[in-house]
């Protein structure tokens with residue numbers, strides 16, 4: 001698969017020699033973190049055909065069967081403090097939408113903060129992880145992207161079959177995973193160049209893709225559930241919500257998960 005992905009990349013693509021492919025790993029994010037800790041350079045990408053321990057936010061798992069999805073993690077080494085990268089997951093979401101549109105002709109929506117959706121179903125997700133040095137600067141960031149590509153509805157385990165779908169199922173066309181993986185690398189490389197410089201244009205695009213504002217949401221922490229109306233997403237990637245008593249809050253993704261009042265969306 002590595003060679004086919006390379007064949008879809010521009011000939012002068014800066015990260016081409018840093019693409020690693022594995023038939024099966026525990027989690028591409030975990031492996032990318034290990035490689036980054038050993039000094040792997042900016043743009044190192046780990047792509048796998050299958051994950052046995054694919055991970056999502058809040059300790060959830062990400063279903064990663066062989067040959068049916070994209071499981072990709074990229075190491076970024078932006079030269080900035082961690083506080084300047086609050087919007088990293090949003091930026092990765094925009095890159096994923098750009099790449100999916102370019103390779104598959106379909107632009108997913110984004111359920112705040114990190115879920116790629118089509119209609120009321122989940123196509124995939126993003127897991128970003130940061131390592132910060134003692135001065136508060138980013139040592140490295142891992143951007144992990146998982147996309148369901150060729151599953152039919154009946155291929156998902158029962159607990160996912162109502163909330164998950166795949167790009168193939170919604171477009172009715174076979175998904176060229178190599179082409180999509182190449183498009184993701186190109187989109188991530190492009191976005192990584194402006195990550196610490198100009199946040200607003202990226203976040204404007206995120207706001208256009210994000211389907212959560214306007215929805216009634218449940219804000220879940222480990223021991224509380226609060227209900228509110230989602231209003232907007234700010235330039236740091238926080239979700240602005242209004243509670244029934246009229247007060248508003250900016251909700252940061254690290255703390256909570258969002259559910260629609262009546263289900264996943």
Ligand code: BTN
Pocket residue numbers: 026027028029030051053054055056057058060062070071072073114124125126127144145146147
């Ligand atoms: C989520 O649903 O909360 C995010 C899912 C992210 C899954 C991707 S697949 C590639 C990378 N490796 C992982 O273990 N997770 C991410």
